[in-house]
Amino acid sequence: MTVKDLFLNTPISKTIKVQGWVKTFRANRFISLNDGSTFQSIQCVVDFENTDNEILNNINSGASIEISGTLVESQGKGQKIEIKVKKIQILGKCDPEDYPIQPKKHSLEFLRENAHLRVRTNTFSSIFRIRSSISYAIHKYFKESGFVYVNTPIITGSDAEGAGEMFKVTTLEINNAELDNSNKIDYSKDFFGKETNLTVSGQLEAESMAMGLGNVYTFGPTFRAENSNTSRHLAEFWMVEPEMAFCDLDDNMNLAEDFIKKVLKYVIIDCNEDLIFLNERLINEDKTKPLKDRNELNLIERLNFVVNNDFVRINYTEAFDILRKSKPNKKKKFKYPINEWGVDLQSEHERFLVEKHFKKPVIIYDYPAKIKAFYMRMNEDGKTVRAMDILFPGIGEIVGGSQREERLDVLKERISELNIDEKELWWYLDLRKYGSVKHSGFGLGLERLILFATGMSNIRDVVPFPRTPKNAEF
Ligand code: 4AD
Ligand code: MG
Numbered sequence: 441m442t443v444k445d446l447f448l449n450t451p452i453s454k455t456i457k458v459q460g461w462v463k464t465f466r467a468n469r470f471i472s473l474n475d476g477s478t479f480q481s482i483q484c485v486v487d488f489e490n491t492d493n494e495i496l497n498n499i500n501s502g503a504s505i506e507i508s509g510t511l512v513e514s515q516g517k518g519q520k521i522e523i524k525v526k527k528i529q530i531l532g533k534c535d536p537e538d539y540p541i542q543p544k545k546h547s548l549e550f551l552r553e554n555a556h557l558r559v560r561t562n563t564f565s566s567i568f569r570i571r572s573s574i575s576y577a578i579h580k581y582f583k584e585s586g587f588v589y590v591n592t593p594i595i596t597g598s599d600a601e602g603a604g605e606m607f608k609v610t611t612l613e614i615n616n617a618e619l620d621n622s623n624k625i626d627y628s629k630d631f632f633g634k635e636t637n638l639t640v641s642g643q644l645e646a647e648s649m650a651m652g653l654g655n656v657y658t659f660g661p662t663f664r665a666e667n668s669n670t671s672r673h674l675a676e677f678w679m680v681e682p683e684m685a686f687c688d689l690d691d692n693m694n695l696a697e698d699f700i701k702k703v704l705k706y707v708i709i710d711c712n713e714d715l716i717f718l719n720e721r722l723i724n725e726d727k728t729k730p731l732k733d734r735n736e737l738n739l740i741e742r743l744n745f746v747v748n749n750d751f752v753r754i755n756y757t758e759a760f761d762i763l764r765k766s767k768p769n770k771k772k773k774f775k776y777p778i779n780e781w782g783v784d785l786q787s788e789h790e791r792f793l794v795e796k797h798f799k800k801p802v803i804i805y806d807y808p809a810k811i812k813a814f815y816m817r818m819n820e821d822g823k824t825v826r827a828m829d830i831l832f833p834g835i836g837e838i839v840g841g842s843q844r845e846e847r848l849d850v851l852k853e854r855i856s857e858l859n860i861d862e863k864e865l866w867w868y869l870d871l872r873k874y875g876s877v878k879h880s881g882f883g884l885g886l887e888r889l890i891l892f893a894t895g896m897s898n899i900r901d902v903v904p905f906p907r908t909p910k911n912a913e914f
Pocket of ligand 1 (some may be wrong): 643674679838842881884885
C-alpha cells in the first residue's frame with residue numbers, strides 16, 4: 441500500500457506492506473517513513489530487541505526499506521496511526537556520512553546543487569505534488585470547457601514572438617558547415633533543409649488549429665535563449681496556450697481570469713496538506729525579515745484572495761498615467777523612469793501597480809503597438825494593439841495574450857513594417873485568406889503560476905531540473 445492509502449483507508453489491525461525512504465530513525469525504535477504519495481510520513485515502531493543488528497544499523501535517513509506489519513492506532517502523541525513492524529527489509533542502503541540530505545534544514549541554494557535528491561525533502565516533494573496537481577487542473581479546466589487539446593511542434597521554422605531569442609536545432613557540425621554564396625551557413629544542407637529552432641511559443645500553430653476546431657489549447661515545453669538570469673526566467677519552461685475562434689479581447693480576459701481562479705481553487709483543495717506545510721514554512725521565513733518586507737497575507741490567504749476577488753482591468757494609458765504620477769517615479773526611485781507614452785513597462789513598474797497601488801492582480805490591455813508582437817490586432821487609433829498582460833503580486837507578468845490581427849491587409853502591413861519576411865509566414869497569412877475570423881488567445885507560464893501557488897521566490901525551485909544561462913546540470 442502507499443502511505444496515502446494507509447491514511448485514507450486506515451485498515452486497522454490488517455497486515456500491510458509499505459515501501460519508502462527513511463526520513464528519521466529515533467531511539468532505535470521509531471522510523472518515520474515517506475513514500476512521496478502524500479505529505480505525511482507513517483511512523484513504524486520497531487521491536488528492536490527481536491531485530492537483527494545488521495538491519496538496525498542500516499535504517500539510516502535516506503535508505504529505502506520495505507516494512508511488513510500491522511496497522512494500529514498510535515499509542516504516542518503526534519499521529520493517529522502507526523505500523524507495528526513485523527519484518528524490515530533494507531532495499532537500498534544509504535551511508536549516513538555522505539548522504540547530502542541530512543535530516544536538518546538546508547538552504548535552497550544547496551538543494552539546487554543537489555536537485556537529483558532534493559525531492560526527498562518536505563519542501564520539494566510538496567512543490568512537485570502541487571506542480572502535478574496544477575497541470576491536471578489545467579487539462580481539467582479546458583476539457584470541461586469544451587477545448588480540444590492540440591500538440592504544436594517543438595522544432596519549428598518560425599519565430600512566433602519575433603524576438604529572435606531562439607535555440608538553433610541543427611545536425612550540421614559547427615566548425616565544418618558548408619557556406620553559401622554570401623558566406624553564411626548553408627542550411628539547405630541541414631537535416632530539415634532549412635533553419636530550425638526550438639519553439640518559443642505554440643501560438644501560431646495553435647491559431648491554425650483553432651481555425652477548424654474552434655477552441656483549442658496547447659500545453660508543452662517552450663524554449664527561450666534570453667540571457668535573463670532572474671528569479672522569474674527559465675530557458676526551458678512550460679506554457680499553456682488556449683486559442684479561441686470568434687473571441688475578442690474581452691472574452692479572452694474573462695477566460696484567463698476564470699481559468700486562473702478555477703485552477704487555484706482546485707489546488708487549494710487537492711493539495712491542502714502540502715499548502716499548510718508551505719504556508720508554515722513561509723510564515724517562519726517571514727519572521728526573519730524586517731517588518732516592512734513581510735507579507736500582509738500568508739500564502740493560503742493570498743490564494744483565497746485571488747480566487748475570491750475580481751482582477752483590476754486598466755489600459756496601458758491609464759497604467760502609464762498612474763506610474764508617471766507615482767511617488768517612486770517623482771522621487772526618481774525607478775531604474776527606468778516613466779516619462780514618455782510608449783515605453784515598455786519593466787518589472788519594477790508592474791510590481792508597483794500590483795503590490796503597492798492596487799494590491800490585487802491587474803490586467804493591462806491595449807498596449808502601444810511598438811512594444812508588442814506583430815500578430816496583435818491594431819486598434820482604431822492606429823497606435824495601440826489589443827494585447828493584454830496579467831500581472832500578479834510577487835511575480836509580475838504571469839499571462840501574455842491578445843486578440844489576433846485577422847485582417848490580411850493590416851497584418852501584411854505590420855509584417856513589412858517589422859521587416860519580417862512574408863515568405864516565412866506564408867501559411868500563417870493563408871489563415872487570413874481562407875475563412876478568417878476574429879480570434880484571441882493567451883499564454884500562461886506554468887512555472888510562474890506554481891511560484892504563486894507555492895510562495896517560492898525563485899523559479900529554479902519549482903521545476904525539477906532548471907535550465908538557465910550557464911546551467912544545464914542533470
Ligand atoms: O508573454 P509571452 O511571451 O507570450 C507568448 O509567448 C504568446 N505567444 C502567448 C499567446 O498569446 N499564446 O509569454 C507568455 C507567458 C508569460 O506571461 C510568462 O508567464 C511565461 O509565458 N514566460 C516565461 N516563464 C518562464 N521563463 C521565461 N523565460 C518566460 N518567458 C515567458
Ligand atoms: Mg509577455
